[in-house]
Amino acid sequence: MIHHVFKAHLPNYSVNRTQIPLRGFCVRLPQALGAKRNFEEVKMVDDPSLSEEQIQAKVHAKLDEYKERSMLEQYAIFMGKAQILEFGLKGLLRRKYKVPPEEMEHWTLGRTKNELKDRGLRGDYISLLESLVGHRNNMAHEFLVNDAITRSIANFSEFKLCGDLFRAVYELEQAIILYDWCEENDAW
Numbered sequence: 001m002i003h004h005v006f007k008a009h010l011p012n013y014s015v016n017r018t019q020i021p022l023r024g025f026c027v028r029l030p031q032a033l034g035a036k037r038n039f040e041e042v043k044m045v046d047d048p049s050l051s052e053e054q055i056q057a058k059v060h061a062k063l064d065e066y067k068e069r070s071m072l073e074q075y076a077i078f079m080g081k082a083q084i085l086e087f088g089l090k091g092l093l094r095r096k097y098k099v100p101p102e103e104m105e106h107w108t109l110g111r112t113k114n115e116l117k118d119r120g121l122r123g124d125y126i127s128l129l130e131s132l133v134g135h136r137n138n139m140a141h142e143f144l145v146n147d148a149i150t151r152s153i154a155n156f157s158e159f160k161l162c163g164d165l166f167r168a169v170y171e172l173e174q175a176i177i178l179y180d181w182c183e184e185n186d187a188w
Contacts (some may be wrong), residue, residue: 048185048187050178050181055174055177055178058173058177059170059173059174059177062173062176062177063169063170063173065077066169071147071162071165074165074169075139075143075144075165077169078139078165078168078169078172079136079139079140081172081173081176082109082132082136082139082172084176085109085172085175085176085179086108086109086112088179089109089112089113089116089129089179090104090107090112092116092121092183092188093112093115093116093119096119096121096188097115097119099115109129109132109133109136110133110137113126113129113130113133116129121188122182122187122188125175125178125179125182125188128171128174128175128178129175131171132168132171132172132175135164135167135168135171135172136168136172138164138168139164139165139168143164143165
């Protein structure tokens with residue numbers, strides 16, 4: 001079996017995190033999930049790999065698309081890309097697990113993630129998707145309302161809302177990069 005290695009970097013949002021290697025690449029998970037110690041990355045010489053630094057560089061390059069955009073434009077880009085990732089994941093379910101497209105027609109990103117998890121997709125990517133689903137749901141159901149409330153109250157800063165959007169965008173771009181890498185390297 002070919003082992004593909006890369007480290008995914010989830011920004012540390014003041015949560016103590018530990019690296020856990022899962023079938024080839026590492027993600028950072030909260031210690032609250034039971035992680036007790038750090039593990040070293042194991043890398044086979046001939047296998048394709050993607051380092052934490054490479055992932056960060058790719059994510060930062062993608063973040064340039066959001067510069068000079070209003071918060072609403074950034075939000076729209078995020079929601080559109082989240083939808084495209086959802087379609088890609090449904091395609092993965094169709095190709096890898098033979099799930100009929102008609103069955104998935106009304107599935108959400110969360111339901112799609114759960115189906116991939118139940119079918120045994122690599123756990124490290126599922127962990128990233130779990131975090132992303134939370135961000136996407138926050139963006140879809142709360143972000144615009146919170147923005148409107150913030151704007152209606154005198155002189156409140158958009159800083160917190162921008163921070164929430166940035167974290168969501170960062171993890172989405174990371175999930176897309178890792179999805180593309182797994183597809184290109186048949187690393188699911």
